[in-house]
Amino acid sequence: MLRYSRAKIAAVLLLVVAGFVYAAPSLMSPETRTALRDATPGFLPSWLMPHQAIVLGLDLQGGSHVLLEVDSAAVLKTQVATLRDDMRRILRDEKIALAGGLAVLPRGVSVRITDEAERARVVPKFRELVTPTSSIMGGGGQAAMILVEEQDGLVTLSITIAGVTEKIRKAIDQAIEVLRRRIDALGTTEPNIQRQGIDRILVQVPGLQDPKRLKDILGTTAQLEFRMVAEGNASSPDVEMLPQTEANQPPLPIEKRVIVQGEDLIDAQPGFDQRTSEPIVNFKFNIRGAQRFGTATSESVGRALAIVLDKKVISAPRIQTAITGGQGQISGRFTVEAANNLAILLRAGALPAPLTIVEERTVGPGLGQDSINSGKIAAYVAAVLVIGFMFVTYGLFGFFANIALIIHVVLIFAMMSLIGTTLTLPGIAGIVLTIGTAVDSNVLIYERIREEARQGRSMIASLEAGFTRAFATIVDSNVTMFITAAILFFLGSGPVRGFAVTMVFGIVTTVVTAVTMTRMMIALWYTRARPQKLSF
Amino acid sequence: MKLLRIIPDDTSFGFMAFRRLSFPFSALISLISVGAFFAIGLNFGIDFTGGTLIEMKTLTGKADIASVRTAAAELDLGDVEVQEFGNQGEVSLRFGLQPSGEKGQQAVVERVRATFGKDYEFRRVEVVGPRVSGELVQSGILGVVLSIIAVLIYLWFRFEWQFAVGAVIATLHDLVLTMGFFAITQIEFNMTSIAAILTIVGYSLNDTVVVFDRIRELLRKYKKMPIAELLDLSINSTLSRTVMTSVTTSLALLALMLFGGSVIKSFSWAMIFGIVIGTYSSIFIAAPVLIYLGARVSGDGQEATSETADAPQSTVR
Numbered sequence: 001m002l003r004y005s006r007a008k009i010a011a012v013l014l015l016v017v018a019g020f021v022y023a024a025p026s027l028m029s030p031e032t033r034t035a036l037r038d039a040t041p042g043f044l045p046s047w048l049m050p051h052q053a054i055v056l057g058l059d060l061q062g063g064s065h066v067l068l069e070v071d072s073a074a075v076l077k078t079q080v081a082t083l084r085d086d087m088r089r090i091l092r093d094e095k096i097a098l099a100g101g102l103a104v105l106p107r108g109v110s111v112r113i114t115d116e117a118e119r120a121r122v123v124p125k126f127r128e129l130v131t132p133t134s135s136i137m138g139g140g141g142q143a144a145m146i147l148v149e150e151q152d153g154l155v156t157l158s159i160t161i162a163g164v165t166e167k168i169r170k171a172i173d174q175a176i177e178v179l180r181r182r183i184d185a186l187g188t189t190e191p192n193i194q195r196q197g198i199d200r201i202l203v204q205v206p207g208l209q210d211p212k213r214l215k216d217i218l219g220t221t222a223q224l225e226f227r228m229v230a231e232g233n234a235s236s237p238d239v240e241m242l243p244q245t246e247a248n249q250p251p252l253p254i255e256k257r258v259i260v261q262g263e264d265l266i267d268a269q270p271g272f273d274q275r276t277s278e279p280i281v282n283f284k285f286n287i288r289g290a291q292r293f294g295t296a297t298s299e300s301v302g303r304a305l306a307i308v309l310d311k312k313v314i315s316a317p318r319i320q321t322a323i324t325g326g327q328g329q330i331s332g333r334f335t336v337e338a339a340n341n342l343a344i345l346l347r348a349g350a351l352p353a354p355l356t357i358v359e360e361r362t363v364g365p366g367l368g369q370d371s372i373n374s375g376k377i378a379a380y381v382a383a384v385l386v387i388g389f390m391f392v393t394y395g396l397f398g399f400f401a402n403i404a405l406i407i408h409v410v411l412i413f414a415m416m417s418l419i420g421t422t423l424t425l426p427g428i429a430g431i432v433l434t435i436g437t438a439v440d441s442n443v444l445i446y447e448r449i450r451e452e453a454r455q456g457r458s459m460i461a462s463l464e465a466g467f468t469r470a471f472a473t474i475v476d477s478n479v480t481m482f483i484t485a486a487i488l489f490f491l492g493s494g495p496v497r498g499f500a501v502t503m504v505f506g507i508v509t510t511v512v513t514a515v516t517m518t519r520m521m522i523a524l525w526y527t528r529a530r531p532q533k534l535s536f
Numbered sequence: 537m538k539l540l541r542i543i544p545d546d547t548s549f550g551f552m553a554f555r556r557l558s559f560p561f562s563a564l565i566s567l568i569s570v571g572a573f574f575a576i577g578l579n580f581g582i583d584f585t586g587g588t589l590i591e592m593k594t595l596t597g598k599a600d601i602a603s604v605r606t607a608a609a610e611l612d613l614g615d616v617e618v619q620e621f622g623n624q625g626e627v628s629l630r631f632g633l634q635p636s637g638e639k640g641q642q643a644v645v646e647r648v649r650a651t652f653g654k655d656y657e658f659r660r661v662e663v664v665g666p667r668v669s670g671e672l673v674q675s676g677i678l679g680v681v682l683s684i685i686a687v688l689i690y691l692w693f694r695f696e697w698q699f700a701v702g703a704v705i706a707t708l709h710d711l712v713l714t715m716g717f718f719a720i721t722q723i724e725f726n727m728t729s730i731a732a733i734l735t736i737v738g739y740s741l742n743d744t745v746v747v748f749d750r751i752r753e754l755l756r757k758y759k760k761m762p763i764a765e766l767l768d769l770s771i772n773s774t775l776s777r778t779v780m781t782s783v784t785t786s787l788a789l790l791a792l793m794l795f796g797g798s799v800i801k802s803f804s805w806a807m808i809f810g811i812v813i814g815t816y817s818s819i820f821i822a823a824p825v826l827i828y829l830g831a832r833v834s835g836d837g838q839e840a841t842s843e844t845a846d847a848p849q850s851t852v853r
Contacts, residue, residue, distance in 0.1 A: 067668065211661075212649070215642065356638045358665040360645075366593070367659035374797035382791035386784050392540040393780065426728060429792055429800050433735070433807070436788030437742075440781045444746065447777040454545060473749040476694060477742040483690060484683040484738035488731055491679040493672075496727045503735070536539050 004520055012520060015512070016407055022414035026054040054417045057424035059495050060372050062365030063206035064214055068175075068355040070199045075171050075353045076107065076164055083129070083145075083157060084109045090125045094118070108145075108158030119153060126157060168199050171352040176201055181348035182217050201355070211362050213341070221310050221354050222345035224262030226293065228255045229304035229316050242306070244313045246333060252313050254306050259296045264289030268346035270339040273331060279339035281330045283346065290326025298322030307332070309342075361494070375428035382432045383409075390439055394446055394536050400521040401442035401514070408438045408513040412505045424498030434506030440477070441514035445470040446536070453534050462534065463526070467519055474515060482507045542783065543776040551771050551819055552764040552827065558820035562709055569716020576719045581726030582662060584676070586633040586669035588644045592656035594625035599656075601627060607651055613644050621798060626659070638665050676730040680711070683734055687741055695748060698829035703744045706822035710740045710813050717809050723802045732803045736810030739785070743778060743818040750774050751823065763830075767823045782815050 025033050033053060058065050084102055087109055091098065096118050103110045113119040130145045144163030148156045159167075172195055179201065183191045192204040205214055230239040230253040241251040267284040285293055297305070297319050306316040307330050314332040334342065363371075387405065390398035412431055416423060449466030457465065485507065489500035582589045593599075604627055605618045617630040629648060634640030641663050649658065664672075684707060691700035714736055718725050750770040758766060771778075786808060793804035 069667075212646065219642075357642055357663070358638055359668045360642075360661065360663040362658075362661040364657060364659045366657060367591070371797055371799070374795055374800075378791045378795040378800070381795055382788040385787040385791060389540075389784060389787060393542075395539050425797070425799055426731060426803070429796060429803060432788050432792050432796070433785070436785035437739075437781070439784050440742075443777050443780045443784070447774075447780070450545070451773060469753075473746055476749055477745045479690060480687050480741040480745055481738040483686045484734045484741075487679050487683045487686065488734045491675040491682075492727065492731065493675075494727075496731045499728075499731050 004523060009520065012517060015411075016517075019407060019411040019414040022417050023410045025052055026413055026417060028053070052417050052420070054413060055420060055422045056368075056372075057422045057427065057495060057498055058204055058206060058361070058368075059363050059425045060368050060375075060423065061206050062208075062363050062368035063204065064208050064211040065359075065361040065494065066203045066205075066211070066215065066218060066357055067196065067359035068179075068201045068203065068218060069358045070168060070171055070175065070201075071354040071356060072164070072168055072199055075168050076159070078353070079159055079164070079167050080104060080107065080109060083159070086129055087111060087126065087157065090122060090129075094121050094125070096122060105156070105158065107164070108156055110154055110156035112152070112154045114153045116153075119149075119155070123147070123149060123155060126155065129157065165198060172199065172201060174352045175355060178349050178351050179203065179218060182344055183214070185344040185348060186214065186217065188214075200358070207365060208362070211360070213337070215357060215360070217341060217344065219355060219357060220345055221351045222262065222348070223310050223350045224265070224346060225258045225308040226260045226296075227258055227306050227308055228296075228300060229253065229306050230255050231303065242308060242311055242313050245309070252306060252316060254308065254313065259305075260285065260289045260293050262346060262350050264292075265346055268343045270336070270343040271329070273329070276331075278331060279334045279336045281334070281339050281343045281346065283328055283330065285326040285328075287326070290324070293326065293328070294322060294324035298324070371425045375425060375432075379428065379432050379435070382435045386435050386439060390442070394442075396525070397442075397446055397522070397536060400518050400525070401439055401446075403521065404442065404513040404517045405435065405438055407517060408506070408509050409435065411509040411513065412502060415505050415509070416501070421501045422498055423502075424495040426495045427498030427502045430499040430502030430506065434503065434510065437481075438506065438510040438514060441470075441474045441510055442518055444473055444477075445515070445518070450534065450536065459531065459533060460526070463522065467515070471515065474511065478507050478511060541776075543779050545776075547772045547775055548768070549772060549775075550768055552768050552824055554820060555824035555827070558824070562817075562821060565716070566709060566712045569712050569719070572716050572719040576722070578715070578718050578725040579722040581724045581729075582630065582664045582669070583672050583726040584669055586641075586664050586666045588629075588631040588641060588648075588664075589660070589662040590629045590631075590645070590648055590658065591660035592627055592629070592652060592658050594627070594656055596655055597625070599625035599627050604629075604652070608648075611647050611651060613647065627656070633666055641665055672727060676727065679730060679734060680737070683737055684708070684711075687737075691741075691745070691748075695752060698826055699748050699752070701829060702822045702825040703741060703748065705825050706744055706817040707737055707740055709817050709821050710736060710810065713813050714806065714810055717806065721805070723805060728799065728803050729806060732806040732810065735807060736814060739807075739811060740814030740817060743781075743814055744822045746777065747771055747774055747818050747823055751826065763827055767826065771819055771823055778815060778818070782811055785811055 025036070028036070030053075081104075084104055087102060091102075091111070096113065096115075098111065098113070100112050113122060126147055130143065130147050143160055144166055145157055145159050148158070150156075176193055176195060180191075180193050183193065183203070183205065188205050188208065190206060192202075194202050196202045203214075203218060205211070208214055230236070238256050239253050240256055242254045243249075243251045264286050265283050266286045269282050271280055271282045272278065273280050301319050301322060304316045304318050307314045314330060317331070330342070383405075387402045390401050390405075392398070394401065409431065412434070445466050448470040449462050452462035452465040452469075453459070482504065485500050485503035489497055489504060492500055599620060601618065601620045608616045608618055608629055613634065614632050617628075619628045619630075620626070621628060631644050634644060636643075645661055645663060652658075684704060687707070688700050688704050691703050711733065714733055717723075718729065723729075747770060750773060751767060754761075754766050754770050761769075789804045789808050789811070792800050793808065796804060
């Protein structure tokens with residue numbers, strides 16, 4: 001009880017000092033932190049010299065949390081369409097004429113080839129489609145497609161669940177890349193973009209007053225196509241009617257054939273038309289795009305060329321001369337911001353599939369600051385009340401418990417800064433709550449000491465018994481709290497998870513501070529003062 | 537210095553005798569809670585119902601709640617709940633799920649912004665779609681169920697099964713009463729409330745475990761003592777701790793409730809309620825249940841005879 005090796009005392013002191021050092025940056029101003037980081041010699045690893053403040057959640061610093069979901073049906077639809085095109089190409093290459101044509105099923109394509117010889121030629125080619133080209137991402141050996149051949153010559157290729165999932169996963173990967181480029185172009189600080197589950201992307205952007213622009217940028221697929229406006233027969237199967245982006249304009253008949261796509265763009269910049277000074281977007285094609293665009297425009301001088309974005313016609317200017325330089329401009333009665341957005345979208349590329357916003361949580365910076373302030377006040381008031389109460393009840397021992405309590409809070413902050421977990425408003429509530437519960441361990445010990453003393457044990461024996469007997473109880477009672485907090489951590493999201501984090505950290509540190517540190521303080525005090533009886 | 541003592545030393549209250557009162561009483565308020573849960577229902581927040589919540593603060597002096605209400609109703613976006621809160625002209629608007637799906641949800645925000653954007657600062661915007669809210673309901677229920685199972689298993693390992701059952705009965709009791717509290721007060725029930733419930737579960741168990749630990753210890757010590765007397769002794773000897781911890785935790789929660797802001801306020805209310813019933817249930821439900829389950833510590837009574845010698849008669853009396 002009384003003897004502590006120097007090494008043990010040093011270890012505890014080191015922990016306390018480290019706690020203060022790692023928690024300190026959170027109290028500094030951002031300028032001081034930057035200065036501190038710049039002053040750190042380069043050969044020291046960054047974790048050794050802490051300059052990392054605690055990360056504030058979006059509910060405290062203000063910002064937007066947007067959860068996007070990929071349109072799985074659309075992904076499957078494109079997948080089936082690609083499959084159909086592949087099969088059609090094979091059939092064409094093998095010069096097989098079909099009586100019935102290709103039948104598109106919800107999750108596959110089937111074709112009836114009655115001639116056995118023809119079937120023998122085609123089916124191996126189909127099988128090549130089925131065998132995945134890259135087996136690394138094959139989803140643990142599960143086939144992405146299966147081929148079924150029936151007695152009457154019906155051949156069906158269907159996409160398996162694993163195949164669809166894999167496609168969605170890839171679409172999400174691609175979409176994350178595209179979104180990152182788009183958001184970076186917005187120039188916001190420290191966006192966080194991450195996959196969530198199979199088919200979702202979480203985007204967190206701090207400090208936006210109005211997330212409308214962010215949402216516009218996130219929610220647009222940005223599939224750009226240059227297509228001819230149809231002349232004459234608008235009811236031909238190769239023509240479709242597309243609406244215009246500008247309000248109150250009639251839909252236009254547009255040829256289905258795409259001349260050049262957005263993926264052939266290498267640059268897009270907002271600018272102004274030299275004659276009308278209207279906002280426009282200037283673009284540049286790559287070599288392939290420039291060639292195709294050049295050929296198409298020189299063949300169709302005098303016709304109207306439609307610029308189509310996500311199945312809507314932005315504008316359909318008449319081709320004056322052949323455009324062979326690979327450069328052009330899009331005008332469409334844009335506002336400056338709309339031209340800016342379009343340029344960003346075109347530069348970042350199209351999303352592989354449409355994304356829908358399924359959840360949005362935005363907190364304005366004003367509310368965030370208010371929450372920080374009220375959280376601080378609540379924490380101070382709670383600390384003063386608890387510290388006062390402990391002192392009034394246990395006197396000197398209460399004072400020891402209070403020192404442990406302060407170190408406990410410091411250690412929570414240090415752990416959060418070090419690991420980089422986010423502090424949210426419920427997280428602050430969690431810390432305040434642990435101020436109330438952390439002293440529980442001390443209360444358990446002290447009450448036990450008093451009990452033992454009342455039963456006539458000597459002072460030192462009571463202290464010894466109090467600490468050892470209460471310890472099992474402290475562990476048991478904290479494990480139950482820990483279990484519920486841990487479950488909350490795994491199931492909760494966002495701010496609530498922040499609450500669970502502080503609770504978990506609080507439970508861990510309370511055992512260290514309330515048990516080990518108080519015990520050490522009491523032991524040091526006892527060896528100096530040698531009191532004859534308990535002071536409480 | 538004269539130190540504060542809330543609970544005098546060596547109390548010997550007959551808690552177990554109270555079970556004839558406390559069991560019917562708990563049964564009654566549990567029934568009321570269940571009744572309120574089904575009759576009144578919970579005031580679910582948009583986390584669980586889906587929909588749109590907008591909090592805004594006036595830029596010009598005082599909020600004109602009546603005109604906000606009219607303007608919001610004119611938007612024709614289904615049922616809208618308009619509430620004034622705080623004391624600085626803060627107004628919250630709550631819209632239900634829109635029939636037109638996720639796109640419709642987003643349109644709500646845009647239209648509200650267009651209507652009120654001039655005169656109000658938008659402080660909080662939350663849009664939860666139907667699928668997300670469904671998942672949140674699932675994970676909320678799952679969380680509560682999982683934690684009860686996990687704790688049951690832990691207590692079963694650490695104690696005898698009777699203790700685990702007693703703790704879980706007490707916890708379910710607290711859970712039912714807390715739901716009743718949410719139903720009767722109509723405090724909004726959202727993800728933060730789930731956090732409150734899980735914390736209440738954790739706290740109530742923590743309290744129960746402390747009492748149980750002492751019961752187990754005394755069971756080993758006094759093999760011959762009648763169980764009711766032994767339970768009374770255990771509770772009495774841990775009573776000052778139970779009260780002390782309830783006080784410190786309540787002090788912290790009081791600070792949160794008064795100064796923590798509107799989001800934290802309802803959480804703190806629920807927690808304070810939970811602390812009170814958690815403490816009550818550890819003493820008046822969890823412990824007396826052991827009488828009926830016939831709790832005894834397994835193993836032979838060899839050590840008991842030697843230990844009874846120094847049994848402090850003063851505390852048993």
